[in-house]
Amino acid sequence: MIKFDSVTKAYNKVLALNNVNLEIHKGEFLSVVGQSGAGKSTMMSLIIGEERPDEGQILIDDIDIAAIRAKDIPYLRRKIGVVFQDIKLLPMRTAFENIAFALEVSGEKPSMIQKEVPKILEMVGLEEKSKAFPHEMSGGERQRVAIARALAHKPVLLLADEPTGNLDSINAWEIIQLLLKINKAGTTVILATHAKDIVNSVKKRVITLENGEVVYDQEKGKYVL
Amino acid sequence: MTKTITTRRVVRSAVTNFFRNFWVSVAATSMVAITLFIISTILVLYTLAVLSISNSQDKVGVITAYFNDKTTDQEMADIKAEVELLPNVREVIFISHEEAERRFRERHKDNSILISSLSEFEKPVQASLSIRSEDLNNYEGLYNELKSQRYSAYFDRVSDTRVVIEKLSRIIDFITKFGIILALIFMAVTVMVTFNTIRLTIYNRREEVEIMRLVGATNWYIRWPFIIEAMMYAVLATLIVSIVAFGLLYLLSGSIEEFLSLDSLGTNLINALFSRIVIVNILASLGLSILASYIAIRRYLKI
Numbered sequence: 001m002i003k004f005d006s007v008t009k010a011y012n013k014v015l016a017l018n019n020v021n022l023e024i025h026k027g028e029f030l031s032v033v034g035q036s037g038a039g040k041s042t043m044m045s046l047i048i049g050e051e052r053p054d055e056g057q058i059l060i061d062d063i064d065i066a067a068i069r070a071k072d073i074p075y076l077r078r079k080i081g082v083v084f085q086d087i088k089l090l091p092m093r094t095a096f097e098n099i100a101f102a103l104e105v106s107g108e109k110p111s112m113i114q115k116e117v118p119k120i121l122e123m124v125g126l127e128e129k130s131k132a133f134p135h136e137m138s139g140g141e142r143q144r145v146a147i148a149r150a151l152a153h154k155p156v157l158l159l160a161d162e163p164t165g166n167l168d169s170i171n172a173w174e175i176i177q178l179l180l181k182i183n184k185a186g187t188t189v190i191l192a193t194h195a196k197d198i199v200n201s202v203k204k205r206v207i208t209l210e211n212g213e214v215v216y217d218q219e220k221g222k223y224v225l
Numbered sequence: 226m227t228k229t230i231t232t233r234r235v236v237r238s239a240v241t242n243f244f245r246n247f248w249v250s251v252a253a254t255s256m257v258a259i260t261l262f263i264i265s266t267i268l269v270l271y272t273l274a275v276l277s278i279s280n281s282q283d284k285v286g287v288i289t290a291y292f293n294d295k296t297t298d299q300e301m302a303d304i305k306a307e308v309e310l311l312p313n314v315r316e317v318i319f320i321s322h323e324e325a326e327r328r329f330r331e332r333h334k335d336n337s338i339l340i341s342s343l344s345e346f347e348k349p350v351q352a353s354l355s356i357r358s359e360d361l362n363n364y365e366g367l368y369n370e371l372k373s374q375r376y377s378a379y380f381d382r383v384s385d386t387r388v389v390i391e392k393l394s395r396i397i398d399f400i401t402k403f404g405i406i407l408a409l410i411f412m413a414v415t416v417m418v419t420f421n422t423i424r425l426t427i428y429n430r431r432e433e434v435e436i437m438r439l440v441g442a443t444n445w446y447i448r449w450p451f452i453i454e455a456m457m458y459a460v461l462a463t464l465i466v467s468i469v470a471f472g473l474l475y476l477l478s479g480s481i482e483e484f485l486s487l488d489s490l491g492t493n494l495i496n497a498l499f500s501r502i503v504i505v506n507i508l509a510s511l512g513l514s515i516l517a518s519y520i521a522i523r524r525y526l527k528i
Contacts, residue, residue, distance in 0.1 A: 070444070074443045077440070078440070088432065088435065088439070090432065102440035104234055105234075105441065105446055106441055107227040107230055108230075110230070149440065153440070
């Protein structure tokens, strides 16, 4: 589904990714681990077309992302859900409105939004928090709203960049359980994380990045750094 | 259908943002309004000056020669007959003391001091001949003839209306140059103020913009609210300036007519001026606002 073919990316002559070759299959749950600056976030940015590789190709379903015209990038992003450590919810909007926002920008009809958002909220277990504002929710709940928003367009791929970074272990584990549930429903999930316990207990494929290079790629792997 | 929904959402977003940063929006609108007011003033002054000069050009062929007080009625009649026979004279009209005084009283009927002072003199207003030349090319020869020794015993002074025309031309020239420079300065300031306002708006909404990008909003879905917001400054400013301009034109038209010695500005002229002001203002304000917001989003809105 996603193929990194000799991908190199540098910022101000500092290599963030160095000749990365990688293949991620449809329906896979992949954990990307590595220390800060290892290249995890760069990998995410390249997949959503926010950055372009200096060398090599990134293919999503055989389409070269670098070849996609700038005006078509938004349509690619509707196929890829993204979740961040700092959550990025709109503070003046309720949980419902934050999720609806994703559908509004793509021109969905209000009737469709009214029908779909409760379903997504239910999926992430927040149907009771529909009218709650971000400041009225716990960190875990806010992150679940962010995941719900990422799922609004029914993406084929979900990127989670340190989604548990600001959460306690119970909330973090709940978020991982939710990601596993989403993966089980057929969505490919790429999880970039530092959390050793989580990676070890998930027992899914793990790739380890070090100085921009893939140093380990293990099926049912462990956090080895 | 989708397009209509999207358009509605984009406009709603712009309106919400306009009111969310109300005082910033008021400042930007005021700046656009000041510029429009200056442009409108220049436009009105220019139009009236041009009108006035064309009005005066009608009178340029007319030389008025004023009889001195020693000239008798018979001499005046003889001189009139003689001048009528001069080459290049199309028409000669005699205006007697009585007629000149009547006209003077009529023109200054509101100035009681001036009217009462008339009784102090035996012949307060001079009799005159209004001589129209065949065309403007003959003007100088005719003027020199009337100023010659032959007539110096009868005429106290001979008016030269060319001076008025030249003066008006200089005024128009000044208005045009000064007006264009002033308008350009204020246009530049307006672009800078609008540009900064939109930049501030982009900064205030950076999180929302970032989320929009992440969830797949198109570039124009993100950009349009900022452009529409700038267009709102333009439309509001045009509305304010148009109302003020109409009020001022309506109130001052009498004084303008008197000042420029125009017969009548008339409702048509006020309407024409007003529609010209509205059209120029809307084009200028929209042009400047769109330009400023476009530069700001190109520079500060990373898509």
